Amino acid sequence: MATNGHSSYIDYDTFTATDFSPTAYANQLILQTNNPTDTPLDLSTPLSRVLFDVQEVDTHIDTLTTQNALPIITHTSEQAEASHRILDEVGDQVNGLQESYKRLQREVLERYEAAEQVRVAAERMLKTLRLGRSVQRAVQMGRQVESLVDGVQKGGHGNMVPAANTLLGLRQLFGASDKGDEGENLGRVQVVSTMRNDIVSPAERTLLGRAQQTVREFSMSSLLISSSEGAQQRPGSQQTYAQTEDMKSRSTSALQTLFLLSPTRSTTTAETFEPMLLISALQSYLQTALTSSLASLTRALATLPQLDRTLLEISARCQNIVALEALLSSILPPQHPLFASSETAPGALTSTTTSLLSPLLRHLDTSSLPSYFWRSMASQLSSRVQEIMSRGGVSARTLRSNRDRIRDAIRECVDRGSRLPREGGSGGERKVGSWEREAAVMVQSVVGPLGR
Template identity: 70%
Template structure:
């Protein structure tokens, strides 16, 4: 190019670093003095126009001279592009056909399979829900039949008491079914079924309340002492007027009531055999003890103010304590029944754990923080009796003078009351007890009771 056009510097124009502003600036500086005012731009403009015209002419010459090779090259590139396009279109058509075949063979079948899967899952949930409803209704009918045997009011007979534990187990079965609402479990969705909601509110809940009331009634009416029916305080320990069969009936009723209260006590999801606390059972027994304590304290306070009634009152208190002794002996022999809602694992690992789950007496003693129920009875009453006696002495009058005058008789009567109350009812004696029926040494409790009365009298 440079040989055919020596006037144009093609090397500068074709350089990758060519800059039009820099080239124009160099032309202006080469034809003008930078200090001249104004600058002469006609010369560099003419140079640029000349270069442009020369380049245009050169391009036209080259194009005319090499027109045929250029056309042939263009045709070859166009043909190559056409061949590439045809090949690509063929591949695209093949890909589209493969996709349509895949859609027919996989996607459509997958959609059909997904519909079948959804339908099967819904049928499974419906079947599981139906089984849950069927089981709930079946347990509800079973519970109603059991409650016909238990009865809803009146004295609880032995046959009725025997039906309380099976009824309690049925209630626990329904409670577990209603509580098992997790995904995939039998009770899932039961809370949305109207017949189950009706069953729960109109059958299960009322029956559970009645069952609880009947069990509490048996515990509240527990009595094995025959002191009041055996002739009076002169008969140490009393001659029982209860037959062996009647005593066994009382034990049977109480045992079934205690086990029912144990089963109906609320549980937590994390409850196990070791950490479970039968709150309803403990509450019923504590209420029994508190009732005996309150009645005895009120009666003894009245009797100390009117001494002629003291012997009869102390006999009643001894009878209450004998009932507590008999209850303690019974609790020590009654084992907790199997609980369907308690975790079957985590077996007892220590002797204390085995003892805590072996009978009903241990959790009650632990709750009351005592080692003996009769000792708890006497010490609790003695703790409140001193203030009552002090009130009698503060009021003065005939009651206070009579009480102070007969304090030796009162002391002996109270000691005899504690000694008499510490004996098991004769019908409850086992071969391992002493012949007189006395359980343990109650000298300390007798001294505490005597001091609670004699202390205010000596002031």
């Protein structure tokens, strides 16, 4: 092989190949000079060849450098001079660049830093201003809530709904968490935290307690008054009418307040909202009427002389439930501040909530409250009558002997209780619902076990 005009037996192509492997080359030399089955192997021959190749390459390098020493030195000198010229030129450019950077720093960076300080100060002042306005608004609303709740405690039921709306505004303000919201970081202000703990939370509990108490005390039936006072009640009928209207007004305010203050979630909408405080208060009212009626009727069936008075009381409770249902059906859901941004127009009613009665009926899974009252009581009454009959004695014999009288008295009780109380009067006029079916269910729950 010839390289740069010199002949050489060295295979430069093999040594300069990109995939050259010293291990593979050494193995090849050993196999060329030895039989793989020989023991031991002769390694001196391949080693001598490698050493000879190294010496040949070294000699070749020395010859080339000797013959081309002057061109190499000249080339190296030229490269060094060129490097010095380039370095001098680059040095001048670097000095100019440094001067430009210093001028840029003076004219731009320093001014930018000053402007950035002004921007940060202005941004923080704006946040402080917004927070101050939020604190001011929260304090004003807190004072308003305190004043309104004081009025409620003094009997001003007209303040209940405004107080509830103000509490919802505070709840929305305190619940702001998104960056840029009006109430952002409001909870970290000590005066607001103190106001929330010492004024707002107690005021909300007071308002809820007064609303729930109003629902518990709801009563519009005058059956018991008519029974106890008779004709003496007529001169005071105008006062009774005023009391009835006051009861309706107070109850309306209480029901709307419970609707507004019912808990919500961030994902709650006007269509999915369930006024649980309202439903809980009304369900408790119905449960109290059921429990009292069931207990008193059980005692009256055991001691029959008390039956007429007990059935009159049960009729009065049912009349109150009838009046409550009529009142609920006449009250439209108030506009909820937290749902003002919903797709539903403000003040508009959804297809599932046309009145405050709708969510209660859905929760109880019933078509009417009087039907729920009679059927719930009848479902528990049969077992009570069976207990009386199983004990035997005078009570059981008296019940059997007065079976017809009991049937008529219960039908009259259901008929009387299914009448809507007359405002300002002493009795009922308009019947509501299919009272005959409810009367049949009640009669069967009491008279049915008597024949067994």
